[in-house]
Structures are given as structure tokens and as C-alpha cells.
Amino acid sequence: MRRFATLLSLICLCAIQGFSQEWGTRWICHPHASDTAQVWFRKRVKTTAPQEKAFITVASTGRFRLYVNERNVVTDPFLGAIDSLEKHIKQYTIDVSRFLEGRETTIAVWYAPTSKRRSDKQLSLEFYGKDQRGKPFYAQADGSWLCKEASSATLGPGQEAINATRYDKLWHSTELKEKDWLRPMDSADTLTLPLQDSSPLYQGIRMSHVLSAVDEVADSTGVTFDFGRSFHGWVRITLRGAKKGERLCFGEHSYICGGQMDEQAFPRFTITKQRFVKVSGDERFRREQIQNIEGVEVETYPHTHYQY
Numbered sequence: 363m364r365r366f367a368t369l370l371s372l373i374c375l376c377a378i379q380g381f382s383q384e385w386g387t388r389w390i391c392h393p394h395a396s397d398t399a400q401v402w403f404r405k406r407v408k409t410t411a412p413q414e415k416a417f418i419t420v421a422s423t424g425r426f427r428l429y430v431n432e433r434n435v436v437t438d439p440f441l442g443a444i445d446s447l448e449k450h451i452k453q454y455t456i457d458v459s460r461f462l463e464g465r466e467t468t469i470a471v472w473y474a475p476t477s478k479r480r481s482d483k484q485l486s487l488e489f490y491g492k493d494q495r496g497k498p499f500y501a502q503a504d505g506s507w508l509c510k511e512a513s514s515a516t517l518g519p520g521q522e523a524i525n526a527t528r529y530d531k532l533w534h535s536t537e538l539k540e541k542d543w544l545r546p547m548d549s550a551d552t553l554t555l556p557l558q559d560s561s562p563l564y565q566g567i568r569m570s571h572v573l574s575a576v577d578e579v580a581d582s583t584g585v586t587f588d589f590g591r592s593f594h595g596w597v598r599i600t601l602r603g604a605k606k607g608e609r610l611c612f613g614e615h616s617y618i619c620g621g622q623m624d625e626q627a628f629p630r631f632t633i634t635k636q637r638f639v640k641v642s643g644d645e646r647f648r649r650e651q652i653q654n655i656e657g658v659e660v661e662t663y664p665h666t667h668y669q670y
């Protein structure tokens with residue numbers, strides 16, 4: 363219980379001070395992924411009694427999505443990333459008690475690097491709380507976790523390469539058979555940056571509008587869609603009848619089709635300003651495969667509580 367109380371005290375202190383140092387923070391990374399690869403991390407944490415109350419404190423030099431027992435715990439499209447001045451790393455403390463399911467919790471993180479700074483400090487995460495008997499528990503991201511290159515890569519500013527043929531819908535599932543996954547390694551990056559504790563007050567991002575294209579122009583190289591006005595966000599394309607391995611480009615992004623009857627192509631970690639978006643493809647691409655194209659607009663908002 364002393365460890366749990368100490369951790370809670372440290373969290374409160376960081377929230378008051380705003381910034382703290384990386385001292386004592388453990389960072390892990392994929393052992394041989396390229397610096398453009400997005401990475402899946404996961405861990406099953408077991409306790410002797412059902413878990414009752416739990417928090418996760420998490421930081422990354424990139425952007426990430428956090429899942430507990432298959433559920434996305436954050437309503438924002440993503441969290442993280444070094445700020446525009448690249449002088450600190452954002453850290454979040456999240457109350458995940460409502461996602462607990464007995465004595466075992468599956469934690470999963472989808473990490474994406476940013477183009478601002480390449481670092482193998484991909485993930486730092488602590489999971490702690492108490493079980494129904496009042497006994498505290500604690501676990502952190504370390505070499506006992508598992509990791510795997512994800513189905514996407516971040517190639518540059520506003521540019522993702524998405525390969526739906528490599529997407530595993532069970533990557534964050536409690537039912538995943540974990541063969542072909544690797545053990546992560548400790549980060550080798552020795553540069554120390556201040557941690558900015560962003561809990562619970564931070565400037566969040568949320569979806570505000572979904573725009574439809576108001577016009578389109580086709581030529582020999584593809585189809586250009588006009589959304590009528592500029593917006594900050596991303597484009598989401600619904601495809602039908604695309605062949606497995608068929609290649610598309612939309613805006614700055616590339617997409618390899620998975621071959622499902624219906625599938626959606628969109629970037630998970632990129633927000634850009636846009637109005638006109640060109641869609642093109644290989645020799646198999648047909649305009650009629652695009653069932654719908656939407657512009658997902660986002661806005662900032664003040665986040666004010668530990669339940670995200």
C-alpha cells in the first residue's frame with residue numbers, strides 16, 4: 363500500500379509542478395523497427411484477486427492510442443507527441459478503473475513516431491492500483507511486454523503509409539495468440555527531456571464535423587474531391603470491391619487494400635489542413651470503388667478530468 367500511496371503522491375506533485383524530469387522513467391522500444399514504423403505494444407497483467415481501482419501513467423516521444431481490455435480509453439483521436447518547440451514530452455495519468463475485468467487486464471498501445479524528432483523512446487507506461495482485497499499492484503512497460511510492427515508507417519509530415527493486408531484486428535484483443543511477437547528492448551536514446559504532466563488539464567483534440575465532398579473532377583491520373591472549404595483533420599474513404607493488394611494514394615497518404623468487401627482508408631495519427639484531395643490508384647482502381655469520401659474535421663477543447 364505504501365508504494366501505491368507514494369505513486370499517487372508523485373502524480374499529484376507532477377500535476378502541481380507541471381513539469382518534471384525523466385529521472386527514473388523507463389523507456390522501451392521495438393528491437394529493430396525502422397524509425398518510421400508504427401508499433402503495437404501489449405501486455406497481460408494478472409493479479410491474485412480481482413482488480414478494483416487502477417491508473418495508467420503513460421508517455422511517448424510519438425503519438426499513441428491506449429487500449430485496456432480491447433477498449434479505447436481515450437476519446438481523442440490520439441495522445442502524445444513532443445510539442446512544437448520539441449522541449450518536453452507529454453505524460454498522462456488516466457483512471458482506467460471502469461475498464462477492469464477481474465484478475466487480468468490486457469493493456470495495448472498503438473505507437474506512431476512523429477517527423478519532428480526520431481527517438482527510440484517509444485513508450486513509458488506504469489499500471490498500478492489496488493485489488494478487491496485492498497492489496498496494491500504495480501507493473502511497468504519493460505522487457506516482459508510484447509511488440510510488433512504495426513500495419514502503418516509515418517513517412518514524413520502529414521504522410522502515412524497504410525497496409526491493410528498486414529492489419530491484425532486482434533492486436534489489442536484479450537484473445538490474441540501472441541506468436542510472432544517480439545520482446546521490446548530498453549531505449550538507447552540518452553537525451554533527457556522534461557516531462558510535462560498533462561493530467562488532467564490539457565488541450566485535447568476531438569472530432570467536430572464530418573464534411574461531404576461538394577464536387578469532384580476526374581482526369582487520367584485520378585479523381586480530385588473538393589470539400590467546399592478548408593478544414594483541419596483527415597480524409598476517410600469507404601471502399602467496396604477493392605482487390606487485396608490494390609494500391610491507392612489519397613492526399614499525401616498511401617493505402618494497400620486488404621481485400622474485404624467493404625473497408626475504410628484513413629490515417630490514424632495525422633491531422634493536416636486541406637480542402638482538395640486527390641485519389642488515384644494502380645491499374646485496378648476504379649472510381650466506383652469509392653462508396654463514400656468524408657472530411658473529418660477536428661477542434662481543440664480543454665480536457666479537465668482523469669477519465670478520458
